Amino acid sequence: MPSATQEIPAPRTGVRRPAAAPSLPPTLLLTLIALCTAVTAANIYLAAPLLPLIAHDFGSAPSAVAWIASVAQFGYATGLLFFAPLGDTVNRRRLVAALSLITTAALTLGAFSGGTTTLAAAVFVAAAATVVPQLLVPLVAARAPANRRARHVAAVIAGLFTGIVAARVLGGLIGQAFGWRIVFVGAAVLTAALGLATAWALPADSRPRTGPLFAGLRALPSVVRTSPDLWRACLRQAGMYGAWSALWTSLALLLTGDGGYGLSTATAGLFGLFGLTASAVAPLAGGFVDRFGAAKVVRSAYLLAAVSVPLFWLGGSTLWALCAAAIVVHAALVTSHVANQTLALTTTSTPATANTAYVVAGFAGGALASALAGSAFTQWGWGGVCAVAGVWLLLGWTTTSVRRGPGRNASATASVRR
Template identity: 65%
Template sequence: MTTITQSQSPTTDTTDTTDTAPPLTRPSGGGLLLAVIALCTAVTAANIYLAAPLLGLIARDFGASPSGAGWIASIAQLGYAAGLLLFAPLGDTADRRRLVGVLSAVAGVALVAAGLAPGLPALAAAVLVACAATVVPQLLVPLVAERAPADRRARHVSTVVAGLFTGIVAARVLGGLAAQAFGWRAVFFGAAGLTVAVGLLTAVMLPAETRPRTAANPFKAIAGMPGLFASSAGLRAACMRQAGLFGAWSALWTTLTLLLTDADGPYGLSLGAAGLFGLFGLVSTVAGPVTGAFVDRFGAPRLVTAAYALTALSVPLFLLGGHALWALCTGAVLIHAGLMAGQVANQTRALAATDKPAVANTTYVVAAFIGGATASALAGPAHDHWGWPGVCAIAAAWVVAGWLGGLLVARKGQE
């Protein structure tokens, strides 16, 4: 755990955020600007999960089976992953004001195309483009971290991360309710309007940058990611730890609907009622600012330990929740609090670990995404073969692997 401690020292923080990045014309941590950035993060992040609650209506409209339309949600994740690799690293070299504006406009046009799609292939193509362009949050997080005062960096980062989780919750809960009232196409049209409006507002409000810019070359940035990952033990530890936390959350949260809606199971809820269970995700929004303050005061290592403790405690509660609703609800609260604590602490650590925060942030998010996607992919078959206990076993394995892997990387780094 000493890896994080040293990189959180005042000397390292000052070097990473001040010496290697020329100052902006006005601080990025201003209250109004920070609020707008958080709002932009929420609106754009919602686009990644927008299709998930609409799949039933989409399948019925196009005359497809629910499983036949289910791959649209996977296309959204694929598009986001592609956008992370292509666009997020450009935050170190390109004009972020222009990049945020262009990506917001492209995402808006693609969402309109999704709302007009005549069939599943056209819808999939539009969703792919929209989600590839919706990586704006990963351009804004490094900006906030770079320009925030060292003693308040985690609090500022946590505000933006809380916006991201709020967007995820809104997409799953409000998107489904809006689709029931107005149809799934209206949801895409509404998301397009919000994305363009908030994205362009954010681009206008972002402070002008005085740093020297180089020609934007995403492939050069991608090629540099393995070397950056290999050279920074702190970045590797942050990636490993968050992959474990996000994997545990993904395994449980993506398959929870199967438990809640199983007609032969203990709950037998409707899809609408099961969707409202996503409101527990608001715990992440509430925990964000508190977590950021704790990271600034006590340091990232203690918060990472607390995050793993909360997540580890949630797993047996989820197992018990296979038959007890109170345990399921308690586990949901704990795992969201743990995920948020780990996200803020690990992302703050990753951003301070190198002098290339945008590339480091991309590496970090991709690693967490891989951990979550792999756990989700295994959770479905585990549920088919061993039921809900099999899903909980996958989550437990990710908690153990993430903690031990991060500890081993930190010790090898000799920091």
């Protein structure tokens, strides 16, 4: 059976042939991609730990500006929908450079914004342009050996979650010491540096563009409809990511609020160190997927997440339970993500388009769940947030036990799906 590594680099997928050597040795290139992923992923969650500082600066209550965190996720989902499919047809080096510069400009605008409307607009644009990791993941998957594909994808995902942790921990510390605007300026500088460096280091891309620019976007419904494995991965991750997002984006309100723990922004930011669980678990999850298949790994991840919800509820008044819940939910999230994304990347002949559908579904689920969680926190407190997370997990879980018959891509995905 041909491996997905052999099948994916067809001319129409946009993945270059093996003859096109990378500018850097493979290990160094993978490391640079992981670092770039960490920095760009941090931009999506930059505002979440800074909400109390932003609210104070603009004379609002923290709960009144919580929607800005949701705006970032809607922006990211929008960017994924329009920009990520271009990875199948457009020169990646130019696209990565252009998007990095747009993100840098938007973050700079946010740093000098005078109100929540301008800040929200800047956050939306920055998040929409922060899709560089999803342009690079299909490339990493295509160039990896078939028996190590999930491990290579997991390395990039580890960078992604490290960036999320850095946004909360370093963002909170720097914001407390120097103000939230300095955090945005620093993020802009790092985005420009790592984004342009990665664009320079990517393998040469001489593919001629065939068809309309946004052909991948128009093909999305057909790709999802004809691949049951893909839409199932989309629904699974929307449920898992939505549950995590509801809890994680509302956590600062619990930790810093008068009705919660009353911590400073800097101290609350340190709580994000528990998210390093994801970075540690990602390589292990990749090995499990390569060995046992995606379906078994996803079911195990959902069981872990189900355990975390009552722990989070108990953590509303008990700090040790909150710490334990943070570790468990991050382990569940990254395990599910590695399994589902590896499956999404190998289930069709257009990996960038399939990856777009997968990540858009996840972030749309996350954005909706975090928006509902903000309202739930205002109305019912932390218990309402936990209820939103539980509902999202239940919705996602219903798709993990549905079996399918062999489809048109069954042979290409059997080693991942088993």
